[in-house]
Amino acid sequence: xxxxKWQTPIVLAPTVRSRVEAEVExxxxxxxxxxDQEPEGFGFIQGKVGMSFAFYELAAAxxxxxxxxxxxxxxxAVDLFNAGGANxxxxxxxxxxxxxxxxxxxxxxxxxxxxxxxxERVELxxxxxxLISLRAGLTGIGLYACRRVDRAHSARALLASVSHALVRxxxxxxxxxTWNTPRSYLMARxxxxxxxxxxxxxxxxxxxxxxxxxxxxxxxxxxxKHQIPGxxxxxxxxxxxxxxxxxxPNRFGWLWADGDRAELNRSxxxxxDPGVALSCWLAASAVGLREEQARWLELGHxxxxxxxxxxxxxxxGRIDLCCGLSGVTQAFSSWAAVSGDPLxxxxxxxxxxxxxxxxxxxxxxxxxxxxxxxxxGVALTxxxxxxxxxxxxxxxxxxxxxxxxxxxxxxxxxxxx
Numbered sequence: 001x002x003x004x005k006w007q008t009p010i011v012l013a014p015t016v017r018s019r020v021e022a023e024v025e026x027x028x029x030x031x032x033x034x035x036d037q038e039p040e041g042f043g044f045i046q047g048k049v050g051m052s053f054a055f056y057e058l059a060a061a062x063x064x065x066x067x068x069x070x071x072x073x074x075x076x077a078v079d080l081f082n083a084g085g086a087n088x089x090x091x092x093x094x095x096x097x098x099x100x101x102x103x104x105x106x107x108x109x110x111x112x113x114x115x116x117x118x119x120e121r122v123e124l125x126x127x128x129x130x131l132i133s134l135r136a137g138l139t140g141i142g143l144y145a146c147r148r149v150d151r152a153h154s155a156r157a158l159l160a161s162v163s164h165a166l167v168r169x170x171x172x173x174x175x176x177x178t179w180n181t182p183r184s185y186l187m188a189r190x191x192x193x194x195x196x197x198x199x200x201x202x203x204x205x206x207x208x209x210x211x212x213x214x215x216x217x218x219x220x221x222x223x224x225k226h227q228i229p230g231x232x233x234x235x236x237x238x239x240x241x242x243x244x245x246x247x248x249p250n251r252f253g254w255l256w257a258d259g260d261r262a263e264l265n266r267s268x269x270x271x272x273d274p275g276v277a278l279s280c281w282l283a284a285s286a287v288g289l290r291e292e293q294a295r296w297l298e299l300g301h302x303x304x305x306x307x308x309x310x311x312x313x314x315x316x317g318r319i320d321l322c323c324g325l326s327g328v329t330q331a332f333s334s335w336a337a338v339s340g341d342p343l344x345x346x347x348x349x350x351x352x353x354x355x356x357x358x359x360x361x362x363x364x365x366x367x368x369x370x371x372x373x374x375x376x377g378v379a380l381t382x383x384x385x386x387x388x389x390x391x392x393x394x395x396x397x398x399x400x401x402x403x404x405x406x407x408x409x410x411x412x413x414x415x416x417x
Contacts, residue, residue, distance in 0.1 A: 010336055010345045010352070010385060019356050020382050027379035028063055030364050035069065042086055044096035044396055048077040050371030053393045054380055056104040061383060074100065078110070088121040090140025090396055099144045103392040108152065115145065115154035122161045129182040130169045134215040134398055138162050143215070143395070146222040146402040163223050163231045170232055176240030177232055179213055181206050194255060194262040207252040208271035210322070213241060214252070214279040215398040221286035222402060234283055238292045241280060249306070252276040268314045269327030269397070273303055278335050279398050286401065300335060304347035307332070313351070319362055321377030321397070325355045330381045334399040337390070352385060
């Protein structure tokens, strides 16, 4: 089945469009004035790779000065990569650099050694507890490889290694197929225990896009699409995710460990129903699972009605791309753009209006510049509502298909009316 393609951004009234344009201009000025003075790391979510993604996107929209900034950030990221020590992950490591180069630069001479380096790292991962997350594990690496699998032998070899690692680490249950979260990963990122005697927990499972199995279902659909031999089945993964649903209002905003639940109290892109529903719908749509597609779209409609009814999604006081309003706004905007669904578009517009109001009340100087947690992600989210191409940065966040066409690949520039 052919995947659904990006159709159009949500339709905005002229007054709303003017507000969005004004905020993009204001936020871009803030970014350009600060980015040289703030220390940066390497990665996509909090470093030079992410800033280069952002500047390339802004440059494609015709924003002055950002083309030079994009190249400077890219050179800085490549220098850090050449210095060694970067982890393989998509959001903070080498796979993110590969995605950047493939999307905006097209330097095969750089992408091929990145593929080979990642394949070596994947093959060294232990059989018992490989990390599967979008942020730092197999899912993110695999989605990067999917971008190039039909254009590069090195990417297909990498994807085959990822698929093999996923098969050998999968857990078959009566409800379907799933994967565990290593205890060390959970403890390192949360900073505080979520369960009693957490260091003794043996089986930990989670659903959210940033760290759990929802984007893994999207990866499995791409393995199936690209006919990677021996890949785990998309349907079995989606069946397990749906069967494990908790109670409303946030069915997937929790963790499970040895029979106990820990509520995360987040319903956003990173953790909770919006991000999970989008990833699973994309997965089902990619391989023609009509029943699963309808099931996840109905959940999207339920969420959309709650949003247009005034319910808050995202953490209070957060406007960023992770747990904040920008993340959930772009999730619904992307979903509406790929599906053409009017209810999802209504939700995206409602979220956008809230985001505009919150941005005006936020002291931007107190936010970082980083793509996922800072001003840059907010600016990109607003810009995406004006353009007619899938934003390149949405792919690494599993908000669209990994091979969504970018301006460089299509030979076209985004249109900013």
